[in-house]
Structures are given as C-alpha cells and as structure tokens.
Amino acid sequence: MSMGGDLRVPVEHPDPLAFKAWLRSEAEKAGFSAVGFASCEPFSGEETRLQAWFQAGRGALLHYLDPATLLDPRALWPQARTAMVGFFPYARPDAVPGAAPGSLKLSRYLWGPDYHMILKPRLTRLMEAAQARWPELEGRVCVDTAPLMERQLAARAGLGWQGKHTLLILGKAGSWGFLGVLLLSVALPPDAPTLTEFCGTCTACLEACPSGALESFRLDPALCLTTYSIETEAEPPAVVAAALASSRWAAGCDACQEACPWNRAPVWGDPALWGGPSPLHTLPAEDLPRGAAQWRKRIRRTALRRVRDRHWRATLARILGY
Template sequence: MVLGGGVHVPAEHPDPLPFKAWLRSEALAAGFARVGFSGCDPFQAEEDQLRTWFQEGRGTLLPYLDPATLLDPRALWPQARTALVGFFPYGRPEAVPGSAPGSLKLSRYLWGPDYHMLLKPRLARLLEAAQAWWPGLEGRVCVDTAPLLERQLAVRAGLGWQGKHTLLIAGKGGSWGFLGVLLLSLELPPDKPFGTQQCGTCTACLEACPSGALTPFRLDPSRCLTTYTIETEAEPPPEVAAALAESRWAAGCDACQEVCPWNRAPLWGDPALWGGSSPLHTRSAEDLPRGAAQWRKLTRRTALRRVRDRHWRATLARILDS
C-alpha cells in the first residue's frame, strides 16, 4: 500500500524509529513548525505546585479543570503511551491589536478562523494515515479543549520551556503559537526534554501584566483579563475592571507576550491561512457591534464564537463606560 507522497506501507508493523520520523515529517508538512514526542507518564514534578494552585482557589473560575486528570494523561485517555506535540504559529507582524485608530484590543490568536477548526482536522488526518501505516494503532486528538497539560507535554517533547508568564516559549520561535497534541496508543522513543528555562533574570512579562496576575511561572486567573473577557461572565474585582478600562483589552490579553524578548523575531503564521482582520479589529470602539445578530455574524467560525454577545456587551461597558 502507498500513502500520499509515495510512502510505502508495509504489511506488518514497521520499525518504530522510521515510523516516528514519518510522523514528524507529516506533522511538519501539515503546518506545525515544531514537532516533538513525549511519553505519557504522570507529571510527578508538577504535582505539588498544581495541587497548591488548586488549594489556593486559583481554579475557582475555571471549574472544568481537575488536578487528578491534568496530572496524568492516561486519566484522560487510558491507552495513551506517546504524545506527538506540535507548535503551530499564528501571529503576524501586521496583526497588532489596537493599531487601528480608536480600536480596542483583541488577542492575536483571535485574528483569523477558529484554530480548533484548523488544527483538529490536520491531526485527525495524520492519525488516519498513521493507522493505515500501523494497523491497530489508536489515537486521540487534543487541541486546547481536553484537560491536558499541553505545555508541560511540549516541554517534555523538547519544543521549548514554560516562561515566567506560564506560556510555552519555543526558543527563537517565540510564543505566538498554538499547541496541538495527538495521543497515541503506541510507545515510541521520546525526544529529549528541553531542559532548563531560558528566561534568566528577565521580568518584562511580569511588569507588563495590566492587572498583576503574574508572578514568576504562576498565573492567578482571578486577576487575569482573559478570564473575564473569554472564560467567565463573573464580575471582575474593581482593580481588574480598572485594568480592563485602562488597557482596552476587550478579548484576551497579549501584554506579557508583546514585551517578551523571545518574540522580537518569532516564527510567524501563514498570512494566507490566518487571513486579515475583521471589523472587530479595525472599527473604533464606539462603532463596535452591540446587537446579538451582528455579533454572531462577525464571530462566525472564529474562536470568539464561544463568547456570548451579552458577555461582549458587558466587557464593552466596563471599558467604555468607566
């Protein structure tokens, strides 16, 4: 049997190393700029810190998170033996939030189509091709919606390190990228973990956070602007509401990434893939949509569709009516 690109599929299971090399090559061809492999053992080194984070109430506004599941990929999917982790760039140098006169700021990951709709099919096609190569192989695609420590898996897979802002920094590739994970039932040789973080004494991201949500390598969601503009309709504390109004971040927040030295010359996303801006990025704040029908139209097939129009209006009010 021959797959796309003239790849011959043997009748019996091939050697794991060539199979792994083929998986990496196919993932890169699918648009992932960095690809690595890690095992799916429990995250023992992270257990104390994560449990303390939950005990301090940091996860209260994110009720879908559960430490037991997060700490063990096999609690999510018992068959998991290997994780293929890919870094998919999305930022573009010309897509700068707030650059249009009078506009509000929407995170760079919201400029373009919904990344779930792009990454999930690519990983699903990769899995289908891999199953044709390796009969009996099972897999599960995870893109941001499963309770999985994707960044820690990426560190294990050698893609980079978690910065002081808690996001993955893919070395000189920067942090403007999505992570996609393909869990596989086959044990493949893991890549070498990245090693130590490379933030050094830099504290630029901590100082840039508009609401003081960051301490080194820790995020407090109860103070994060993204929590209140994307994740929950709960009323933000007065100091966070004031930071929203002052910073004018209406959906998400990129402040910590904008000042990161590793993002001075990062890997940029494909402009043909991510497309141009919508009126949400270019209209003045006063002309932004406030009706449900227009909101649904402008957010169709974007990652902003998860935000209800009433949530959007509440955020606008906090920014414009303060």
C-alpha cells in the same frame, strides 16, 4: 495435523524510529513549525505545585480543570503511550491589536478562523494516515479542550520551556502559537526534554501584565483579563475592571507576550489563516457591534463564537465606561 493452533498472520509493524520520523515530517507539512514526542507518564514532579495552585483557589473560575486528570495523560485516555506535540504559529508582524485608530485590542489568536477548526481536522487526517501505516494504532486528538498539561508535555517533548508568563517559549521561535497533541497507543522513542528555562532574571512579562495576574511561572486566573473577557461572565474585581479600561483589551490579552524578548523575531503564522481584516480589529470602539445578530455575524467560525453577545457588551461597557 493439529487444528488447535493460532493461524492468524502476524501484523508487521513499522520501525518505530522511521514511523516517528514520518509522523514528524507529515505534521510539519500540516503547518506545525516544531514537533516533538514525549512519553505519557504522570507528571509526578508537578503534583505539589499543582495541588498548591488549586488549594489557593486559583482554579475556582475554571471549573473544568481537575488536578488528578491533569497530572496523568492516561487518566484522560488510558491507552496513551506517546504524545506527539506540535506548535502551530498564529501571529503576524502586520497584525497588531489596537493599531487601527480608535480600535480596541483583541488577542492575536482571535484574528483568524477558530483554531480548533483548523488544527483538529489536520491532526485527524494525520491520525488516519498513521493508521493506514500502522493498522493497530489508536489515537486521540487534543487541542486545548481536554484536561491535559500541553505545555508540560511540550517541554517533555523538547519543544521549549514554560516561561515566567506560563506560556511555552520555543527559544528564538517565540511563544505565539497553539499546541496540538496527538495521543498515541504505541510507545515511540521520546525526544530529549527541555530541562532548563532561559528566562533568566528577565521580568518583562510580569511588569507588563495590566492587572498583576502574573508571578514568576504562575498565573492567577482570578486576576487575568482573559478570564473575564473570554472564560466567564462573572463580575471582575475592581483591579481587573480598571485594567480592562486602561489597557483596552476587549478579548484576550497579549501584553505579556508583547513584552517578552523571545518574541522579537518569532516564527510567524500563515497569512492565509491569521490576521484577517475583521471589522472587530479595525473599527473604532464606538462602531463595534452591540446587537445579538450583528455579534453572531462577526464571530461566525472564529474562536470568539463561545462568547455571548451579552458578555461582549458587558466587556465593552467596562472599557468604554457606559
């Protein structure tokens, strides 16, 4: 009897189609209103557009972005073969920035807990459950902190299209949502991609932008209000400073999404998570916290926790003129 053969028992893998259906079902149970699957091939069709965007200096204030990594999911994680992309809604019809008398406006995604603290654990638990079914499976959770083209992956996965405001639109389900991505080391059958955009001749989002940061399907971060209220403490150009003061968007900006016709009756977020009664959304501007201790207390466990109190005070000063 030969002792030189491989005596390991072969691992029996799940049927890929059944496994994909199970993953989709479990992701929907975790709160994702739409889920799709895409291959992790490079975005070769985006290379010319992305290179032009960087060469025009559009990424200068977003130093963490690298075009080579953005164009290829496998540059981020070499084992990636399939991307599961989920859309997690966050807006609520009764949570409207600036609705409280005298209040400033904070983007709807800032009204609940830090979404990273919601989505990452849910995707991690899903990954652990998936590995129990497919023991050799590896994965990586991505929730907008990795250099990954989530919106392009979502379109490739058939969830929707990238609108003229550059955000993902799920058709009648709208655009108020986070994208969570689970990169998987196995090749699963991909969903049919969205090959057509349905913005048509509408330019409502472009016209609504307070600072002129939007062109069709292109955003200039150097003119975007969110860049200066969230991403960087750099001094904004005069047009942005004026737009901050006139629009009263103190953290983020929803103007383009508010104007989008596809958001007339969107899928709404979980009221237990989003639209909480934080004083940041309800207090008159003059009563908002300015001290470091007050600020840290108000932003604890929210997506605003990466904004320093001095950054917040500088934004308030631009809006209130003091």
